[in-house]
Amino acid sequence: MIEKxxxxxxxxxxxxxxxxxxxxxxxxxxxxxxxxVQPSSKREGFSSIPNVKWEDVGGLGDIRDEFDLYIISRIKYPDDYQKFGVNLETGILLYGPPGCGKTMIAKAAANEAGANFIHVKGPELLNKYVGESELAVRTLFSRARTCSPCIIFFDEVDALTTMRGKEGGWVVERLLNQLLIELDGAADLR
Known part of the structure; x- marks a missing residue:
């Protein structure tokens, strides 16, 4: 036992x-x-390259071509785009009823590009305490910059809107302002 x-x-x-x-x-x-060793931003389970492929999506050739042109190629070949002076900042708005495959399309695009994928449900960003929602947005984009290239997918983004003048609407307005500030600085995500 002593030897052990x-x-x-x-x-x-x-x-x-x-x-x-x-x-x-x-x-x-x-x-x-x-x-x-895995980077700490990935150990937290916050971002990863999804395992969904375009073959899992099925069909949608036109949408795949759009994603390839505006998202995937810009991530895979940034030098080609910069050489011609093309702005690398881009985004695509997917809309449709629940269950039509928006999330699957975004995950397949991230996989194809070899980019990390962060899935954010709109209501997750809302917090009743002053400044917490804005902090959540800043933290989200900070983590995305850390693990770039990264695709941020906002699901249920309509939850971040409210009618003007509605009581409690100032929380959402401040959140939207912070989100727009971060999106304006999205050039750092490359």
Whole structure:
């Protein structure tokens, strides 16, 4: 039993001077470690490259072509677009009834582009405490910048709107203002 404890505690013992002199960390060591370590933004389960492919979507060739032109190619080949002076900031508005495949299309586009995907349900951003909704938007875009290239998919975005003058509408107005500020700075997401 004593031998087993010694074998388990080998890593706690200090290194001898001879062992320290032989110690060298090479680039190959870093490359091997990079395959084993996952960035903290992904460990939180906040963003990842989805496993949905265009074959899972089925049909919709025209929509696929639009996504390829405006989203996927810009992420895959940014140098080509910058060389010709094309603005890389872009977005697509998908609308339709629930269950028609908007989320699946966005996930397939992210997979095709090799981009991280962040799915945000509109009501998740709302908070009754002053400043918390704006902080949630800033945090969202900060995380997206950290794990770029990234596709942010806002689901149920209509929940972020209200009629003007409605009581409590100032919370939504401030949230929308912060969202527009972050979208205006979306160039940092590339």
């Amino acid at each position: 404890e010694e074998n388990e505690d080998w890593w706690k013992k200090p290194w001898s001077p001879e062992e320290m002199e032989k110690l060298a960390i090479t680039m190959a060591d870093f490359e091997k470690a990079a395959k084993l």
